[in-house]
Amino acid sequence: MTEQHILRAFDRDLEAIQAQLMKMGGLVENAILEAASALEARDEELAEKVRAGDRAIDAMEERINDEVARLIALRSPTATDLRMVLSVMKIAGSLERIGDYAKNMAKRTVVLGRMPTVGSAGGSLRRMAKAVVAMLSDALDAHVQRDAELARDVLNRDREVDQMYNALFREFLTHMMEDPRNITACMHLHFIAKNVERMGDHATTIAEQVIYLVTGHLPEDDRPKAESVTDHGTDGGRP
């Protein structure tokens, strides 16, 4: 909708919540990248910064929810306006969850810093985090531009993240079987990998909200799925 409302304050309110959502998205993207860098570089200080920064993300979500409630109460949005407002609230919720995962990554980074390194998982996790940030960034751009095509592209890319997670899962199993002293570190790394994989899921939830915003309904669930680690049983694929 490029047309303006007769009541221009309504347009200003909508623009304001959109801007706040993008600001929150920026904070979350940054948190992921910094958490991944901190992990790879074993940078405790940066990890602490990510942990502390989560408070600002939580506060943004609260502010967005307040603004959305106010807008619904005062402006009674309908049609695209209503879907826009609802999608902002849901996306803010997803962003907040992603922020929590980044914080959890940072916490585990601090613990891992006091253990010997295991394999080269830090680099793989950073690549995975970068892929998730790219998905998230495109999903948020798609929201601003009302671009359902770009959102669908994000949905399809989640499969790559799932594949990276599956590869890491097998790698960690191997390290743990090689030497039981790796188990603690590998468990932490595995939780981190799982967190990043969950971030990808939230990015797809955001993309689905964009499709809802543009078309009025959620996409049918027919996107490709990577084969799951649970398809292999729990014996670590022992022959």
Place this chain on the structure above:
Amino acid sequence: MKEKDGMNVMRESAADIAAASVKIAARGVQVFYGDTHAIKDVDVDIADRTVTAFIGPSGCGKSTFLRCLNRMNDTIDICRVEGRITLDGEDIYDRRVDPVQLRAKVGMVFQKPNPFPKSIYDNVAYGPRIHGLTRNRAELDEVVEQSLRRAALWNEVKDRLQAPGTGLSGGQQQRLCIARAIATSPEVLLMDEPCSALDPIATAQVEELIDELRANFSVVIVTHSMQQAARVSQNTAFFHLGNLVEYGQTAQIFTTPRDPRTESYISGRIG
């Protein structure tokens, strides 16, 4: 899955409205006031026991179309109606149809409460009397009480039925007019902005009443308040410049309208 089913209900369209029992069917309706083409080729099915809202900007033809449904436009000399409108399959513009009898079946409530300068009792008894619907005083008393009860007014006026109807408050007067309209046991109730002269409390009472009336009548309401249409109706028709632009379930119209003109209008944009 529950959530998904809910969404699907909202996605149902005009096709599902047609599938419900149709009370009034309009086909190719055109209305002219002299040279002005006020209604352009409107097809619509009004479902029975349902509230249907007509919305649209001023001058879009929604009231004109409403007035076609009980031939109120007959009273305007320069007005000409073409096309076919049927009530339960019978053409209401047929030569043999008596408009007065038709209006007993298709009642109407207007924008401003317009009680007769008579007692509350006589306001409600007027229709049954002129149509000879009751045989004696006891029956008439019964009809008056039932109508006032259905209009949610009985408890407020039962002790002063002989007081003048014009002495009631605005909201009570409008409910009295609704009682008067339903006293002749109509099948359809047309309401032309019935709440525009009422305060929010009286509006809420009339809206509650409309929701109850739906159990027995087919209600068609013209309203300038989109929120009112959203609150009281199951189906909504959007008129613009004499055209019926979009007709569908109210929830669909207000969340995912198909036509950009509907979207512009209901979201308060310049259309």
